[in-house]
Amino acid sequence: PFVVTENCIKCKHTDCVEVCPVDCFHEGPNFLVIDPDECIDCTLCEPECPVNAIYPEDDVPAGQEGFVALNAELARSWPVLTVRKDPPADAAEWDGKPDKLKLLER
Numbered sequence: 001p002f003v004v005t006e007n008c009i010k011c012k013h014t015d016c017v018e019v020c021p022v023d024c025f026h027e028g029p030n031f032l033v034i035d036p037d038e039c040i041d042c043t044l045c046e047p048e049c050p051v052n053a054i055y056p057e058d059d060v061p062a063g064q065e066g067f068v069a070l071n072a073e074l075a076r077s078w079p080v081l082t083v084r085k086d087p088p089a090d091a092a093e094w095d096g097k098p099d100k101l102k103l104l105e106r
């Protein structure tokens with residue numbers, strides 16, 4: 001499956017959800033995750049993310065391997081999102097900032 005990684009935190013553009021044919025994105029307060037049991041590896045979402053936060057499971061950036069399990073875990077409790085919404089007003093400021101994992105809200 002594909003995985004949402006750290007750079008989505010506090011950016012949350014949600015362009016990704018509109019293209020997913022199987023509606024497998026789940027939304028939390030400041031991050032989205034992909035349900036690995038639903039993702040069909042279609043690849044459509046990967047280029048849609050303006051901050052390049054989406055990767056194939058076996059190609060997540062070094063140091064972000066924990067996001068594979070985190071997507072699976074959070075997808076179980078967060079609701080599905082299928083329609084794009086406005087990103088946070090300060091999304092651009094957070095693009096590329098390091099150590100955003102500690103800012104993840106559940």
Ligand code: SF4
Binds near residue numbers: 019041
């Ligand atoms: Fe959805 Fe395809 Fe992205 Fe998987 S790869 S999350 S099926 S758009």
Ligand code: F3S
Binds near residue numbers: 012032052053
């Ligand atoms: Fe996050 Fe990118 Fe989607 S910032 S919400 S993975 S478009």
